Amino acid sequence: MTASPEETTFDLIVIGGGAIGENVADRAVQGGLSVALVEAELVGGECSYWACMPSKALLRSGAAVRAAQNVSGAREAVTGQIDVRAVLEQRNSIASNWSDDGQAEWVAGAGITLLRGFARFTGPKALSLTDARGAVTQLTARHAVAVSTGSAALLPDIPGLAGAAPWTSREATSTQEIPARLAILGGGVVGCEMATAYASLGSKVTLLSRGALLSNLEPFAGERVKDALLALGVDVQLGASPTSVSRDGAGGEVTLVVGGTELVVDELLVAVGRTPNTGDLGLETIGLEPHSWLPTDDTMLVVGEDGAPLSGEWLYATGDVTHRALLTHQGKYQARAAGDVIAARALGKRLSIEPWGAHVATADHESVPQVTFTDPEVASVGLTLAAAQKAGYSVRAVDYEIGNVAGASVTSENYSGQARMIVDEDRQVILGVTFVGQGVAELLHSATIAVVGEVPLNRLWHAVPSYPTLSEVWLRLLETYGRDTSSF
Structure with a gap:
């Protein structure tokens, strides 16, 4: 109305x-x-219109093709190239x-x-x-x-940057043309996702990051994503940032000076913060x-x-x-x-759990779930090892190679991924979980429930994962941690 x-x-x-x-x-x-x-x-x-939904539409086709290429029988059916125009039209629809x-x-x-x-x-x-x-x-x-x-989007104070009409996430997710050469400034979620998407859609991508990729997550997540980007042909330059930027007229080439060397591209995406x-x-x-x-x-x-x-x-x-x-x-x-x-x-009423489940917001302190839709995906919730140690918890990190579970072998012939569980040793509950691998986004809510609900480890032994699925990694993490037989 x-x-x-x-x-x-x-x-x-x-x-x-x-x-x-x-x-x-x-x-x-x-x-x-x-x-x-x-x-x-x-x-x-x-x-x-400019973030979650259109960005995932740009990513999905490339991920689907690579998933098919890693399964015999499906691999033989994938004989063509990604139809970029169809991808953009699907994005437009979404x-x-x-x-x-x-x-x-x-x-x-x-x-x-x-x-x-x-x-x-x-x-x-x-x-x-x-x-x-x-x-x-x-x-x-x-x-x-x-x-x-x-x-x-935050634009850093780099000489010439503002006048060079750089892309932000808005332009990157709404463009109707894929640039032949794209530079991305920033190694966070947006930078890594858009590097994955644009490399899949045919751009020659250069990713510039002052530090490690996905630096707020577990270090192995950024390393695995970096390796995947390199395999896609992305030029990943860590410890790099332009000292100046210029554009050759409206819509012309963009020149970045990086470490004294000129990098010439068709578009520059800035993704360094908000x-x-x-x-x-x-x-x-x-x-x-x-x-x-x-x-x-x-x-x-x-x-x-x-x-x-x-x-x-x-x-x-x-x-x-x-x-x-x-x-x-x-x-x-x-x-x-x-x-x-x-x-x-x-209305002067006491808060009630009915009919809307009235509550205050506390879950965004130490139990925030997040998926980075790169290929491999990164799904995480709660505290990293470093964050838990900084907060003063007595913790133990438990790692497991996801590719070793049976569900991984039917997902992909060369599945590679890693899981990490951060355990509060004093209370025997999980403070954080990180998964890296194909399809791990769908593992995340179980981890979120375990973290938010502070489910004791001795109860998690009774949460039996279906076989053969990737969820079997939960059993393997518990086995790696060590079984407490007194709880049975």
């Missing part, structure tokens, strides 16, 4: 109509509140051809009022909304405002710094430097903008918690 001019006061106003903002609004409406959802671009946000009609229809059906335009704070619980025609409407929230504006979308929100009118992240407590209330909620306890934030865990699924988790809490507080 679209608001009429007089409909300018709502129980809750959500700024940002991406997946996270939609979830905040939906939970609050289910809790009995009137909610306005403000969006300046496409309803559905980054994940639907991104709804950058039309948000379907998402806007869902918003209306959920009983949420959609307001299109840019919102800026003018004071506590007060906003001005500027639409595409320049008309300004003043909005008021009775109870709360939730900021779900996400983040944008910055919060808070620069033009009017945060200064409510005592906050523009361009800043918005830290929160576990109910998603924005807190000050002292950790206390801001005056009045009315401002919430969810998703990337909180800088807690920059992942869509974690943002949705925060959103569900925030929507429930806002509704309960606004």
Whole structure:
């Protein structure tokens, strides 16, 4: 539904109509509140059109072909090349051809009022909304405002970079043409995934990273992904960063100077980090710094430097903008918690587990799941060995080669992968798990349950994996750790 001019006061106003903002609004409406959802671009946000969904569409065809090439019989059936145009058309379809009609229809059906335009704070619980025609409407929230504006690509301060019109993740996931030569700056998730995708689609890819690939994960994950990228023909340069960048006119070649040597490419993708979308929100009118992240407590209330909620306890934030865990699924988790809490507080009720499972957001402290959709995939949850040791836990790392389980032999003729389990020796529970290998994304939720549920190792012995599947790696990890017979 679209608001009429007089409909300018709502129980809750959500700024940002991406997946996270939609979830905040939906939970609050289910809790009995009137909610306005403000969006300046496409309803559905980054994940639907420029991140999670289109990027996986670009990756899937290459992964499927390589999987088939590693199985006799299927290998003989793979005789052609990837149809790049078909891949792009499939990606376009998954991104709804950058039309948000379907998402806007869902918003209306959920009983949420959609307001299109840019919102800026003018004071506590007060906003001005500027639409595409320049008309300004003043909005008021009775109870709360939730900021779900996400983040944008960070451009490092490299001479000439900004003027060279580099790609960010948006251009990389929405382009209609595959460049013959692509340089990628950054060895994180986006850099590694896009290097995999574009090499599969025929680009000559150069990946530049100041440090190891996927440096926030277990070291073996980045090493295995690096080896796979090299096998795809990617020129992986570690410890490398351009000292200057220039483009030869609009749409011309891009020249990077790296270690005194010129690298000439058709496009440059910058994927070195994110910055919060808070620069033009009017945060200064409510005592906050523009361009800043918005830290929160576990109910998603924005807190000050002292950790206390801001005056009045009315401002919430969810998703990337909180800088807690920059992942869509974690943002949705925060959103569900925030929507429930806002509704309960606004209606003066105690939090209840029915009918929406009201809760606070705690799972993004030490038990965040994440999949890096390279080939091999990297699936991880919880703490790495280094992070667990830094946090002061007494831990043991247990490693196992996934290729040694029976399920791997029927998945691929040359399956190679690694699993690591981080055990808290004092409590005999798992703090973290990392899998690297083909198809390991589907192993991750079992690991997430084990970590979040703090399932004791002596109970995990009774979680029998089906044979022959990759899940047998759980049994092998427990066997490698050593059986506690006193628990049987």
